[in-house]
Amino acid sequence: MQKTLVVVGNGMVGHRLVAAVxxxxxxxxWRVVVFGEEARPAYDRVALTSYVDDWDAGRLAxxxxxxxxxxxxxxxxxxxxxxxxxxxxxxxxxxxYDALVLxxxxxxxxxxxxxxxxxxxxxxxxxxxxxxxxxxxSRIRRGRRAALVVGGGLLGLEAAKALRxxxxxxxxxxxxxxxxxxxxxAGGGALLRRLITDLxxxxxxxxxxxxxxxxxxxxxxKLGNGTELDVDLVVFAAGVRPRDSLAAAAGLALGERGGVVxxxxxxxxxxxxxxxxxxxxxxxRVHGLVAPGYAMAEVxxxxxxxxxxxxxxxxxxxxxxxxxxxVASFGDAHARAEGALEVVLNDAVSGSYKKLVLSDxxxxxxxxxxxxxxxxxxxxxxxxxxxxxxxxxxxxAGAEPAGTLPAxxxxxxxxxxxxxxxxxxxxxxxxxxxxxxxxTKAGTGCGSCVPMLKRLLGEAGVVQSKALCEHxxxxxxxxxxxxxxxxVRTFSDLVARHGTGRGCDxxxxxxxxMLASTGGGHVLDGEQAALQDTNDHFLAxxxxxxxxxxxxxxxxxxxxxxxLMVIAQVAQDYGLYTKxxxxxxxxxxxxxxxxLPAIWRRLVDAGFExxxxxxxxxxxxxxxxxxxxxxxxxxxxxxMAIELELRYRGLRSPHKIKAGVSGxxxxxxxxxxxxxxxxxTEHGWNLYVAGNGGFTPRHAQLLVSDVDSATLVRLIxxxxxxYVRTADRLQRTSAWLESLDGxxxxxxxxxxxxxxxxxxxxxxxxxxxxxxYSDEWRGVLDDPDKLxxxxxxxxxxxxxxxxxxxxxxxxxxxxxxxxxPEVVG
Amino acid sequence: MTVxxxxxxxxxxxxxxxxxxxxxxxxxxxxxxxxxxxxxxIDPFSRAAVLSRGIVGDLDGVPVVASPMxxxxxxxxxxTCVEDRAVxxxxxxxxxxxxxxxxxx
Numbered sequence: 001m002q003k004t005l006v007v008v009g010n011g012m013v014g015h016r017l018v019a020a021v022x023x024x025x026x027x028x029x030w031r032v033v034v035f036g037e038e039a040r041p042a043y044d045r046v047a048l049t050s051y052v053d054d055w056d057a058g059r060l061a062x063x064x065x066x067x068x069x070x071x072x073x074x075x076x077x078x079x080x081x082x083x084x085x086x087x088x089x090x091x092x093x094x095x096x097y098d099a100l101v102l103x104x105x106x107x108x109x110x111x112x113x114x115x116x117x118x119x120x121x122x123x124x125x126x127x128x129x130x131x132x133x134x135x136x137x138s139r140i141r142r143g144r145r146a147a148l149v150v151g152g153g154l155l156g157l158e159a160a161k162a163l164r165x166x167x168x169x170x171x172x173x174x175x176x177x178x179x180x181x182x183x184x185x186a187g188g189g190a191l192l193r194r195l196i197t198d199l200x201x202x203x204x205x206x207x208x209x210x211x212x213x214x215x216x217x218x219x220x221x222k223l224g225n226g227t228e229l230d231v232d233l234v235v236f237a238a239g240v241r242p243r244d245s246l247a248a249a250a251g252l253a254l255g256e257r258g259g260v261v262x263x264x265x266x267x268x269x270x271x272x273x274x275x276x277x278x279x280x281x282x283x284x285r286v287h288g289l290v291a292p293g294y295a296m297a298e299v300x301x302x303x304x305x306x307x308x309x310x311x312x313x314x315x316x317x318x319x320x321x322x323x324x325x326x327v328a329s330f331g332d333a334h335a336r337a338e339g340a341l342e343v344v345l346n347d348a349v350s351g352s353y354k355k356l357v358l359s360d361x362x363x364x365x366x367x368x369x370x371x372x373x374x375x376x377x378x379x380x381x382x383x384x385x386x387x388x389x390x391x392x393x394x395x396x397a398g399a400e401p402a403g404t405l406p407a408x409x410x411x412x413x414x415x416x417x418x419x420x421x422x423x424x425x426x427x428x429x430x431x432x433x434x435x436x437x438x439x440t441k442a443g444t445g446c447g448s449c450v451p452m453l454k455r456l457l458g459e460a461g462v463v464q465s466k467a468l469c470e471h472x473x474x475x476x477x478x479x480x481x482x483x484x485x486x487x488v489r490t491f492s493d494l495v496a497r498h499g500t501g502r503g504c505d506x507x508x509x510x511x512x513x514m515l516a517s518t519g520g521g522h523v524l525d526g527e528q529a530a531l532q533d534t535n536d537h538f539l540a541x542x543x544x545x546x547x548x549x550x551x552x553x554x555x556x557x558x559x560x561x562x563x564l565m566v567i568a569q570v571a572q573d574y575g576l577y578t579k580x581x582x583x584x585x586x587x588x589x590x591x592x593x594x595x596l597p598a599i600w601r602r603l604v605d606a607g608f609e610x611x612x613x614x615x616x617x618x619x620x621x622x623x624x625x626x627x628x629x630x631x632x633x634x635x636x637x638x639x640m641a642i643e644l645e646l647r648y649r650g651l652r653s654p655h656k657i658k659a660g661v662s663g664x665x666x667x668x669x670x671x672x673x674x675x676x677x678x679x680x681t682e683h684g685w686n687l688y689v690a691g692n693g694g695f696t697p698r699h700a701q702l703l704v705s706d707v708d709s710a711t712l713v714r715l716i717x718x719x720x721x722x723y724v725r726t727a728d729r730l731q732r733t734s735a736w737l738e739s740l741d742g743x744x745x746x747x748x749x750x751x752x753x754x755x756x757x758x759x760x761x762x763x764x765x766x767x768x769x770x771x772x773y774s775d776e777w778r779g780v781l782d783d784p785d786k787l788x789x790x791x792x793x794x795x796x797x798x799x800x801x802x803x804x805x806x807x808x809x810x811x812x813x814x815x816x817x818x819x820x821p822e823v824v825g
Numbered sequence: 826m827t828v829x830x831x832x833x834x835x836x837x838x839x840x841x842x843x844x845x846x847x848x849x850x851x852x853x854x855x856x857x858x859x860x861x862x863x864x865x866x867i868d869p870f871s872r873a874a875v876l877s878r879g880i881v882g883d884l885d886g887v888p889v890v891a892s893p894m895x896x897x898x899x900x901x902x903x904x905t906c907v908e909d910r911a912v913x914x915x916x917x918x919x920x921x922x923x924x925x926x927x928x929x930x
Contacts, residue, residue, distance in 0.1 A: 470884065470885070471882075492857070501882075501883050501886065502838070502856070502857055502858070502882055502883045502888075503838075503882045503883075504880070504882035504883065504884060504889070504891070505879070505880035505882060505891035505896060505898075507882075508880055508882060509880070529836065529839070530836055530837065530838045530839040530880075530881070531880075532880075533880065533893065534875070534878040534879070534893035535893075537878065538878075542875070542878075542893055542894065544871060544873065544894070545873050546873035546874050546875045792842060792844075793841075793842050793843055793844040793850075794829065794830045794834050794835070794841040794842065794843050794853070795829045795830050795843045795844060796843075796844045799844060801842075801850070801874050802844075802848060803850070803867070803873070803874045804874075817872060817873075
């Protein structure tokens with residue numbers, strides 16, 4: 001008989017609990033029902049501040065549960081009947097439970113200052129809160145726009161970032177003498193203040209907010225130190241309080257400062273009721289971070305399935321980027337242990353503050369604070385409570401302590417993965433970070449331990465080889481630079497001078513692509529022909545029966561009826577299966593090798609060009625119909641798509657490139673699912689980069705907003721050429737961006753701000769590509785030597801492959817596969 | 826013995842298919858080192874007649890062709906699949922006589 005688990009709350013911890021139960025409950029012991037107050041699916045509240053980047057709530061969504069989990073959104077539980085073991089929801093539903101988990105989280109604390117409830121006063125906790133702030137900010141008249149954030153902790157600084165991104169000048173008021181008093185000490189706080197003040201945030205520390213008053217359309221905030229601030233809106237981010245009223249009404253015990261009292265198994269005094277996350281009071285403490293909440297969720301999931309896990313000590317280590325400033329704090333950051341010693345490296349010139357806290361005999365690491373440069377965090381945090389491996393100053397300066405990291409030290413605190421678990425996964429064959437992520441989950445939470453994962457791989461002797469293949473020790477990026485700068489123009493020359501052996505199916509097409517994107521003439525010229533994959537060799541896409549498909553370019557998806565008829569006639573005459581592609585063009589399947597030239601002769605004569613569907617190259621620039629026809633369109637998206645597709649057609653790249661242009665924010669071209677996506681605004685264009693569909697779909701991220709057409713094209717030139725030069729083989733733009741140190745910020749610095757001084761060169765390289773483009777199929781048709789290769793048999797040029805046969809399905813020809821494999825032992 | 830083509834019809838490090846009188850298809854390969862090999866043209870994994878269209882190269886010094894369908898490698902000398910040694914394709918005896926490629930079949 002299946003038991004029912006009711007989870008009250010669909011925040012990060014509630015979500016994690018359900019995921020943990022589902023993962024362990026192989027036998028289907030539990031039916032799981034979740035009640036959530038918010039109407040939207042569970043999302044990553046820790047990343048809330050990034051919502052301001054693109055206002056895309058979908059990007060914050062957490063992984064969906066499997067279908068057996070029943071999630072009731074927008075229907076909070078309003079009462080619990082512990083005697084009957086039932087809950088009642090706002091919609092009136094009554095549901096019995098065998099186990100009840102409270103994961104109701106917390107609510108923002110609003111200090112009771114006069115005026116705290118005036119219009120214009122907000123809190124910062126949910127996506128809806130941010131939408132409210134955005135709506136209010138958009139109604140502020142132009143002019144000087146300022147906002148007050150009450151609270152200078154982690155949440156307050158995140159709110160300040162959001163407000164700054166909305167175009168307001170934030171003031172932050174913090175009662176304590178410095179910012180983030182819970183996480184950092186006075187020295188770190190002082191540097192943090194300096195770095196943040198440089199970013200147009202005014203800090204008022206050591207004072208409180210006395211009152212907020214209305215002054216016409218604005219607000220006046222009166223501070224304890226006598227300062228009066230004219231602001232347009234106020235955000236309270238002065239901490240959170242546990243949401244425990246449901247539990248209180250059900251007669252469950254509460255802690256002194258709130259929170260549902262639970263034991264180390266996270267169980268209340270009612271054996272059927274549990275509490276996890278920010279609403280729980282465990283060991284007399286309420287934890288306001290997600291990592292302890294996750295740990296509690298794992299404990300309860302284990303217990304529900306018969307385990308005996310307990311919640312030990314909360315890991316309150318924190319690492320984050322606030323307004324672009326790295327801040328990390330771990331262990332006994334405030335040196336509260338008796339006799340604790342501090343080692344401080346305060347570099348005012350480079351803007352970094354690093355402190356280690358050691359035991360009184362300097363033998364054990366107790367904690368630390370990092371501000372400005374938190375790169376040492378991944379290595380230091382797991383060492384808390386352990387012997388200091390090298391001298392402390394060396395440790396701060398980045399000496400390598402990983403070798404002495406004990407097996408039971410936690411490498412990933414989000415998923416409680418120890419060094420032993422990581423080493424075990426490496427021993428079982430995980431050879432890179434993505435494999436470790438998939439196998440152990442380490443690094444899939446906040447990601448701060450990824451540098452440590454790399455280091456452990458290195459120590460285990462797993463060479464993070466960037467070698468392209470056994471013939472080249474260089475990475476694709478290095479080989480590209482060799483090709484670009486030395487003028488080597490043939491594979492045989494390259495492998496003789498910089499590699500070994502004769503090459504293979506990995507390095508040959510990769511080098512062919514480099515030769516093509518550095519301006520190498522026709523892809524089938526001379527020796528280059530032998531390097532190409534079969535698709536590039538026959539300028540068509542190999543299908544499962546050995547025939548090929550043909551895709552003419554249809555820029556922007558715009559096509560005249562006449563040309564449509566040409567395609568139809570060719571398909572009809574050659575018996576080609578015809579299908580509309582996702583990229584707004586037409587794919588013709590089942591063409592025999594020897595028919596390809598005749599098919600293309602007719603297409604080229606009608607004005608078609610190769611669509612490069614066969615190449616690692618620009619495929620299509622999809623568009624919506626745009627302002628020419630659409631009632632909602634604000635820009636001519638079709639014209640822009642055609643311009644971009646014609647500009648970048650034929651560009652060979654590490655992987656395929658797809659693009660889209662939408663004529664308004666409704667985004668009918670699905671541009672954000674593309675490697676580069678352009679969305680029209682009232683004032684120009686927004687450019688998004690590094691999205692894709694496929695196996696791991698990703699939304700493209702906003703690079704620049706409201707740029708004019710010329711700027712747009714210039715930035716795409718730089719983006720694509722930078723990608724072509726620096727990505728690994730078969731690395732899509734999204735994975736490439738993820739692998740760039742510094743991610744999107746770094747990309748923006750390089751191709752928008754030109755911090756490396758390479759933009760002129762990137763643009764010149766693209767200009768050469770545009771200049772030298774010519775249609776590959778016309779190049780074949782004009783060259784008898786190239787044409788001669790389009791035969792099935794060298795000794796019977798006109799003969800078709802007799803193994804290729806077709807049958808009919810829904811009025812078209814589809815392949816009949818060979819029944820018996822010709823395998824001879 | 827069947828004369829299938831001139832050696833000059835084969836591009837170095839590239840394959841070509843030939844149709845034998847029996848209806849069998851052979852994939853002919855001329856390596857950059859000047860050797861000529863002949864295998865069945867049928868890829869045993871996909872069952873399509875495509876091996877001649879694979880990329881020719883070497884792995885650990887062994888001359889191989891990579892199936893263009895799913896990239897398994899076949900030893901040009903023995904026909905054995907490098908990734909799955911239980912699978913192999915037929916090898917044809919082949920030699921070059923007076924500039925002509927001759928297949929024994």
